Structures are given as C-alpha cells and as structure tokens.
Amino acid sequence: MGQTFAIIFGSIFISNIVLAQFLGICPFLGVSKDIKSAVGMGFSVMFVMILSSSITWLVNEFLLVRFDLEYLRTIAFILTIAALVQLLEMFLKKNIPSLYKSMGVYLPLITTNCAILGIALVNIQDGYGLFHTIVNAFANSAGFLLAMVLMAGIRVRLEEAELPESMKGLPIVFFVASSMALAFVGFTGMI
Amino acid sequence: MSLFGELRKGIIAENPLFVQVLGTCPSLAVTTSVDNALGMGVAFSAVLICSNLCISLLRKYVPADIRIPVYIVVIASFVTLVEMIMNAFSPALYSALGIFIPLIVVNCIILGRAEAFAGKNKPLPSIMDGLGMGIGYSIAILLISTIREILGSGSFMGVELFGSNFQPVLVMILPAGAFITMGFLFAAFAFLKNRKAKVKKGEVI
Numbered sequence: 001m002g003q004t005f006a007i008i009f010g011s012i013f014i015s016n017i018v019l020a021q022f023l024g025i026c027p028f029l030g031v032s033k034d035i036k037s038a039v040g041m042g043f044s045v046m047f048v049m050i051l052s053s054s055i056t057w058l059v060n061e062f063l064l065v066r067f068d069l070e071y072l073r074t075i076a077f078i079l080t081i082a083a084l085v086q087l088l089e090m091f092l093k094k095n096i097p098s099l100y101k102s103m104g105v106y107l108p109l110i111t112t113n114c115a116i117l118g119i120a121l122v123n124i125q126d127g128y129g130l131f132h133t134i135v136n137a138f139a140n141s142a143g144f145l146l147a148m149v150l151m152a153g154i155r156v157r158l159e160e161a162e163l164p165e166s167m168k169g170l171p172i173v174f175f176v177a178s179s180m181a182l183a184f185v186g187f188t189g190m191i
Numbered sequence: 192m193s194l195f196g197e198l199r200k201g202i203i204a205e206n207p208l209f210v211q212v213l214g215t216c217p218s219l220a221v222t223t224s225v226d227n228a229l230g231m232g233v234a235f236s237a238v239l240i241c242s243n244l245c246i247s248l249l250r251k252y253v254p255a256d257i258r259i260p261v262y263i264v265v266i267a268s269f270v271t272l273v274e275m276i277m278n279a280f281s282p283a284l285y286s287a288l289g290i291f292i293p294l295i296v297v298n299c300i301i302l303g304r305a306e307a308f309a310g311k312n313k314p315l316p317s318i319m320d321g322l323g324m325g326i327g328y329s330i331a332i333l334l335i336s337t338i339r340e341i342l343g344s345g346s347f348m349g350v351e352l353f354g355s356n357f358q359p360v361l362v363m364i365l366p367a368g369a370f371i372t373m374g375f376l377f378a379a380f381a382f383l384k385n386r387k388a389k390v391k392k393g394e395v396i
Contacts, residue, residue: 020366022220026299029215071275074293075267082263114216114297121290166382170212174374181367 004135006191011139013187017115018147019180024115028148029173031106038152042145044106046138048088049116052081053137056120057130077120085111115144150180194319201323207300208331209380214300217291218332219369225348228336229329230284234273234292236325239301241269243309243321250310262305263296270295300324338372339363 015021018028024045031041056077064070089107092100110116119140123133154176163172207213214235221231245265253261274292277285285292295301304324309317340346343363345353362368 022216022366022369023294025215025219026213029212071271074271074274074296075264078263078267078296079260082260112297112299112302114294117297118290118294121293125290165385166378169381171374171378171381174370174377178367178370178374181365181370182362185365185367 004132007132007136008139008142010191011136012143012146013184014191016143016147016184017119017140018144019177019184021118023118024113024144027106027109027113028144028151028177029170031109032148032151032155032173034156035149035152038148039145040102041106041109042141042148044110045113045115045144046141048081048085048107048110049119049141049144050134050137051088052084052116053120053123053133054130055084056080057123057128057133060124061130073121073124077117081116081120082111115140147180151176194316197316197319198323198326201320201325201327202330203327205324206327206331207324208328209376211300211303213303214298214328215373217294217298218328218335219366219373221288221291222332222336222339222369222372223343223364224340225333225336227284227287228332230277230281231288231291232325232329232332234277234288235295235298235301235328236322238266238269238273238295239304239325240318240321242266242301243304243317244314245269246305246309247312247314247317250312253310258310259302259306262302262310266301266305267296300328335369335372335376338376339368343368 011017017023018025027041027045032038059076059080060070060073064073064076069076085107089100092107119137123136126136128136151173155173158172158176167175201207205211208215208218217231217235221227242262242265246262249261249265270293273295274285277288277292304320308320312320337347340348341352342360345351345357345359360368363372
C-alpha cells in the first residue's frame with residue numbers, strides 16, 4: 001500500500017513526466033493551445049499508456065525474458081505499441097464512434113510519443129510487477145494530463161498578454177514551463 | 192540541389208531543433224553536461240545516417256501502405272545496435288543517457304527525414320541529408336549544454352573554469368534550467384529572424 005501511494009504521488013508531482021523527466025514534450029508544446037484539446041490529448045495518452053504498459057510488460061515477461069531475447073526490447077516494444085495504437089484506432093472507429101471522434105485525431109500522434117515508450121521501458125527497468133506497472137502508467141499519465149491542462153490554462157491567458165515580438169509563440173511557452181518546473185521542484189523530499 | 196547543399200541545409204536553414212522544433216525531449220534531458228550532449232549527438236547522427244541510407248536503398252521495394260512500420264523497424268534495429276555498442280565501449284555514458292538512447296527510436300527527426308527525404312531520394316543525397324541533420328542537431332544540443340554546464344556547474348567538459356570561489360547557478364542543471372535556456376535561445380533566434388526581415392524591408396539598419 002505504501003509503495004503504491006509513493007508511486008502515485010511521486011509520478012504525478014515529484015518526478016512529473018513532462019516537467020522533470022522530459023518525456024512527451026512535443027504534445028506538451030504542440031497541443032496545449034486550448035484546454036479542450038489538452039484534455040482530449042491527456043485522456044488519450046492515459047488510455048494508451050495504461051494499455052500499452054500492461055501489454056509490453058506481458059510481452060517482456062512471457063516472450064523476451066523467457067526466450068533470452070531482452071536485447072530486442074526496443075524493437076519489440078515499439079512494434080507492440082504501434083500495432084496496439086493501430087488496432088485501437090480500428091476498434092474505436094467501428095465500435096465506439098463517439099469516443100473515436102474525440103480521441104481519433106490524437107491516436108496517430110501517440111505512436112511516436114516518447115512518453116508511451118519511455119514509461120513502458122521505465123516500468124521494466126525499475127522492476128515493477130504487473131500491478132505496479134499499471135499504477136505507474138496511470139500516475140504518469142495523470143501527471144501528463146495535469147501538466148497539459150495547467151499549460152493550456154496559462155496559454156489561453158497569454159493570448160491576450162502584450163509580449164515582445166520575439167517572445168511570441170514558443171519562447172514564452174518555454175519560460176512558462178520553466179516556472180512550472182520550478183514550482184514542481186517544491187514537492188521534492190515530500191516522500 | 193547539390194550534395195553539399197543537402198549537407199548545409201540541415202545545419203542552419205532547416206536546423207532540426209531550432210527551425211523545425213523536432214526532437215525537443217532529448218535536447219532538454221541530456222544537456223546537463225557537454226559530454227552527455229556530445230554522446231547523444233554522435234549516437235543520434237549515427238542512427239540517422241544509417242537509417243537514411245537503408246531506407247533510401249529500400250525505397251523501391253517498400254509498398255507505400257506499410258512504409259511507416261518498415262521505417263520504424265529499420266530505425267529500431269540501428270538504435271539497438273548503437274545501444275549495444277555504447278553499453279560495451281562506454282558504460283558511463285550509457286548509464287548517463289539512460290532511457291534516452293532507446294528513445295531515439297521515437298525521435299520525430301529520424302522518422303521525419305525517412306518520410307520526407309530518404310524515402311524519395313537516392314542513397315548518396317540521403318546520406319548527406321542525414322549527416323547535415325545530424326550535425327545540425329548536435330550543434331544545437333552542444334550549444335544548450337555549453338550554456339547549462341558553464342552556468343550550472345562552472346565547468347566545460349568536466350574542466351573547472353572559475354576556481355573555487357564560483358558559486359554555480361544550481362537551477363541551470365535542474366529541469367527548470369533546461370526550459371529557460373531553450374526559451375532564451377528560441378527568443379534569440381526569433382529576434383534575429385525578425386531583425387533580418389526588417390533589414391530587408393529597410394526599417395532598421
């Protein structure tokens with residue numbers, strides 16, 4: 001129980017996936033222009049991350065470790081994730097069109113999102129069991145969702161701010177991210 | 192475009208990090224010291240050049256519908272090779288870069304060059320393109336890491352620069368420092384670009 005709580009709190013706040021581990025920066029910069037798409041992206045990542053982390057854990061445990069193929073981990077994981085996202089897209093399109101409508105645009109982007117592969121690899125490196133793998137995937141994607149929503153909320157306000165010409169667009173987003181990262185440093189040492 | 196032109200465009204005009212804004216994750220994560228950035232730059236360039244060559248050679252045999260999975264397998268194979276070589280010959284660097292070596296697979300620059308260039312061009316221009324982009328990316332992360340290491344640890348490639356009285360700006364090697372360095376660099380490039388446009392119009396000298 002204690003470890004589960006430590007994983008959840010640690011992954012959301014202390015080593016936030018975006019602001020401390022630098023995974024998933026591309027969607028963090030690209031899809032955070034308004035809150036609605038930030039939330040859509042956040043939940044899509046959560047869904048795919050939990051699913052792909054558990055499946056890659058199974059692949060690792062029952063294929064790679066059993067047949068001494070651990071050196072193929074990178075290839076096996078990226079193929080698993082790519083195939084999973086493709087299947088998910090087809091499944092949602094056919095069976096749950098309403099969900100596909102809100103999530104569909106983000107799915108192809110998620111295949112090459114380093115957060116998904118990154119967390120899948122971290123789970124194996126840290127030696128988590130299946131339950132803690134799922135917990136860790138959930139907590140990390142919740143941290144991603146939190147960072148996305150905070151950033152989108154700030155960016156909506158920034159639209160109306162008068163900025164120097166060179167600061168408009170990406171540069172100011174990096175400065176905002178920097179202040180957010182500093183704020184999250186405050187959580188260090190709580191566990 | 193000439194072969195030299197293919198090489199040069201990746202360094203300035205189409206710099207993968209500062210102009211195309213691709214591959215931001217590793218450029219923030221591994222730039223705490225110049226050594227790490229150099230290792231990342233070399234590993235990245237090696238994968239990019241090999242995958243560009245391989246994909247260019249395969250371009251006539253890969254059906255258009257399944258080209259992306261094929262590209263990913265090719266890239267992942269080279270990343271695995273680089274991972275093994277680095278683990279064997281430079282274990283310190285391997286553990287410093289950690290998870291960001293396997294994550295070269297999902298670096299958008301490599302897949303982007305495969306899709307935009309190597310899948311359509313002959314092998315030799317593809318190698319030059321990969322070399323140019325690799326050098327451009329390496330220069331960019333070396334620039335970031337130089338700023339962060341000098342301010343954050345007071346050293347350059349591990350050599351102390353300022354003597355014992357220097358108080359390092361610790362925040363520069365924390366995540367916040369990575370974001371703020373990127374912010375200043377992007378702002379500087381935007382400033383230069385805007386200024387160039389104004390000079391062309393004759394507004395400022």
